[in-house]
Amino acid sequence: MKAFDLSLYLVLDPDLCARIGMVETARLAVAGGATMVQLRDKQAGTARMIETGRALKQALGGTGARLIVNDDVEAAIAISADGLHIGQEDMDARTARGLIGPDMILGLSVETEALAAAVDRDLVDYTGVGPVFATPTKADHKQPIGFDGLARLVQVSPVPSVAIGGLKAEHVADVFAAGAKGLAVVSAVCGTPDPAAATRRIAAEIRKVPA
Numbered sequence: 170m171k172a173f174d175l176s177l178y179l180v181l182d183p184d185l186c187a188r189i190g191m192v193e194t195a196r197l198a199v200a201g202g203a204t205m206v207q208l209r210d211k212q213a214g215t216a217r218m219i220e221t222g223r224a225l226k227q228a229l230g231g232t233g234a235r236l237i238v239n240d241d242v243e244a245a246i247a248i249s250a251d252g253l254h255i256g257q258e259d260m261d262a263r264t265a266r267g268l269i270g271p272d273m274i275l276g277l278s279v280e281t282e283a284l285a286a287a288v289d290r291d292l293v294d295y296t297g298v299g300p301v302f303a304t305p306t307k308a309d310h311k312q313p314i315g316f317d318g319l320a321r322l323v324q325v326s327p328v329p330s331v332a333i334g335g336l337k338a339e340h341v342a343d344v345f346a347a348g349a350k351g352l353a354v355v356s357a358v359c360g361t362p363d364p365a366a367a368t369r370r371i372a373a374e375i376r377k378v379p380a
């Protein structure tokens with residue numbers, strides 16, 4: 170089943186999660202209301218991605234939260250992840266879709282209106298749009314787009330979008346007002362003393378968004 174809920178999308182970071190680890194952070198965040206979890210570890214090779222991915226899959230089993238693997242198509246397939254997320258500098262969407270098959274969720278990062286408009290809805294299931302704000306979490310991020318840029322990119326994206334980049338509970342209303350279906354967060358949850366409570370605060374704001 171390809172149904173997914175982008176509303177509270179946790180992107181893991183091994184450094185920011187170092188205190189309790191990515192798996193425990195994900196477990197707590199999902200308990201707090203995270204709907205999707207992305208394993209993103211730029212330093213790990215495929216073997217470590219598979220190892221962590223398997224542990225995450227076990228930890229999230231039965232919760233309904235979707236597990237997405239960043240970049241590493243081999244790891245995504247090996248652990249039968251719910252999905253794969255790629256950036257513009259990774260393989261192209263057609264190649265990725267060919268490798269993962271029709272049933273896995275495919276997410277694609279888009280940073281400009283032209284890239285968002287060029288997305289093929291037959292290949293890609295959601296777009297990750299940003300960065301909304303500058304963020305130290307991703308050293309090489311592109312030019313921040315703000316909420317105005319977010320609204321423009323969301324509007325031309327032929328598939329649902331999740332916003333990313335410097336987002337916290339206080340931004341939830343603006344994210345949804347711009348038309349995004351959710352927010353992806355790293356530092357707002359990872360690395361906080363209480364990832365479950367941090368996620369619950371964001372989830373509470375999402376519940377206030379008019380349907």
Ligand code: TZP
Pocket residue numbers: 180299300303304305306307310333334335336353354355356357
């Ligand atoms: N892509 C664009 S910004 C970003 C990624 C992975 C990092 C977002 O991290 P944070 O801590 O939520 O600002």
Ligand code: MG
Pocket residue numbers: 239240254255256257259
């Ligand atoms: Mg990438």
